[in-house]
Amino acid sequence: MIPDLSAAIRNNDLFLHYQPQVTADGLTLVAAEALVRWRDPRRGLVQPAQFVHVAERNGLIDQLGCWVLENACREAASWDAISVAVNVSPLQFRRHDFVDFVTRTASDAGLDFRNLELEITETSYFDDPARAEDSLRELRALGIRIALDDFGVGYSSLSLLRRLPLDKIKIDRSFVAEVGLADGAAIVQAVVALACALGLKVTAEGIETVEQQRFLAACKCHFLQGYLFSRPVSATELTAYAERLRDPRDGRRSGGDEPLRAQDIA
Numbered sequence: 001m002i003p004d005l006s007a008a009i010r011n012n013d014l015f016l017h018y019q020p021q022v023t024a025d026g027l028t029l030v031a032a033e034a035l036v037r038w039r040d041p042r043r044g045l046v047q048p049a050q051f052v053h054v055a056e057r058n059g060l061i062d063q064l065g066c067w068v069l070e071n072a073c074r075e076a077a078s079w080d081a082i083s084v085a086v087n088v089s090p091l092q093f094r095r096h097d098f099v100d101f102v103t104r105t106a107s108d109a110g111l112d113f114r115n116l117e118l119e120i121t122e123t124s125y126f127d128d129p130a131r132a133e134d135s136l137r138e139l140r141a142l143g144i145r146i147a148l149d150d151f152g153v154g155y156s157s158l159s160l161l162r163r164l165p166l167d168k169i170k171i172d173r174s175f176v177a178e179v180g181l182a183d184g185a186a187i188v189q190a191v192v193a194l195a196c197a198l199g200l201k202v203t204a205e206g207i208e209t210v211e212q213q214r215f216l217a218a219c220k221c222h223f224l225q226g227y228l229f230s231r232p233v234s235a236t237e238l239t240a241y242a243e244r245l246r247d248p249r250d251g252r253r254s255g256g257d258e259p260l261r262a263q264d265i266a
Contacts, residue, residue, distance in 0.1 A: 004040055005051055009063050014038050016071055017232035020241060021085065021203055021225045024217040029242045031083040031117060033225065034072035035232050036064065056089065065092035069102065073109035073116065075235045082242060085117040085147065093124040099138050106144075113143040119170065121149050122160050129163070137165045147203070152191060161198055169195050173206025173226075179215050192219045 008014055018032035038046045055061040069086050076084035095101060106116050118139065125132045136146050147168040148160065152175055161169070171191055178184025188204070195202045204216050207226030216224060230241060 004042075005038070005054060006060060006063075008038055008040070009060065009067050012067075014064075014067060014071075015234075016068065016075065017234060018084070018238045019225055019232040020230045020238065021223045022229050022245075024213070024221055024224055026213065026224070026229060027245060029082060029238075029245050030223060031085050032076075032238055033085040033119070033232075034068055034076075034087070036068050056091070061089045062092050062095065065089050066101070066105075070105050070109070073106050073111045076115060077110040079115070079239065080242070082238075083115045083117050083145070084111075085119055087119045087149065088124065090121065090124040090127070093120060093132070093135075094127060099135050102139065102144065103142060114145075117145040117147055117168070119147045119149040125160060125164065133164060140165050140167070152187070158194075161194070161200070166200055168201040168203060171202060171204045171221075176204050176206045176212055176216070176226075177208075179212055185215065188216070188221075189219050192216075192221050196220060 015037050017035050017037055019035060020029050021031040021033065022029055036048060036052070038048075038051055040046050052061070052064070055064045065088065069088075072084050072086050076082070092098070102116075102118070103113070106113055120136075140146055145167040146165065147170055148164065148166050149170045150172045151169040153172050160166075169191070171188060175184060175188055175191070179188050192202050201222045203223040203225055204212075204221050205225050207213055207216070207224045207228045209228060212226075213224060213228060233241065
């Protein structure tokens with residue numbers, strides 16, 4: 001798989017899908033997370049869980065991450081008031097020229113820095129905390145937003161909220177899946193309240209039911225992402241999704257009770 005993946009990156013044989021992030025009422029598309037896809041001639045569609053881990057283990061993750069950032073910025077440059085969120089691997093973040101690479105890539109693509117959000121994990125912080133903080137502050141000063149991904153999974157996330165220059169945290173889907181339980185609901189409520197007290201926005205991942213949406217909206221969670229609203233879609237489908245949400249004549253704009261789903265535009 002390694003030679004094939006390396007060739008796919010070099011030959012631009014990968015493609016991106018985007019999963020929408022919407023306001024808590026489900027009525028406004030604010031951003032979309034870029035997700036890489038690979039259709040191999042022999043294997044067919046290879047799941048990201050398979051080849052991303054291969055890239056991490058075999059030194060290809062920086063190349064893969066650069067490809068994703070370059071293409072996500074290029075496609076998002078034509079979007080109207082929709083930000084693109086791009087995952088950054090710890091190895092990619094360790095590049096000595098990371099800030100220059102990000103800003104150069106966005107500039108070359110014609111993407112407004114304010115429409116770019118980088119999703120990092122706490123692992124990115126530990127190797128060189130001082131450099132990590134400096135890099136993130138430099139990016140934020142330019143208007144690029146920073147989100148802490150997989151919040152709550154690592155042991156030191158609470159301390160990072162105080163140290164890192166962040167704009168947003170993303171609540172991991174494992175917590176969202178348990179909001180129907182007393183403990184799970186209490187954890188999510190506490191996380192949202194803490195983030196809001198610190199002036200941070202919150203996105204909850206893995207929203208699959210209307211009940212989860214209503215609970216998170218009641219908690220004052222800012223943004224939601226999950227299959228209830230849309231599966232990951234192409235850039236063209238994402239644009240159509242945004243247009244449908246903006247159209248007040250669409251009867252499915254119903255205050256969040258019946259969110260517009262990807263199958264409505266596919």
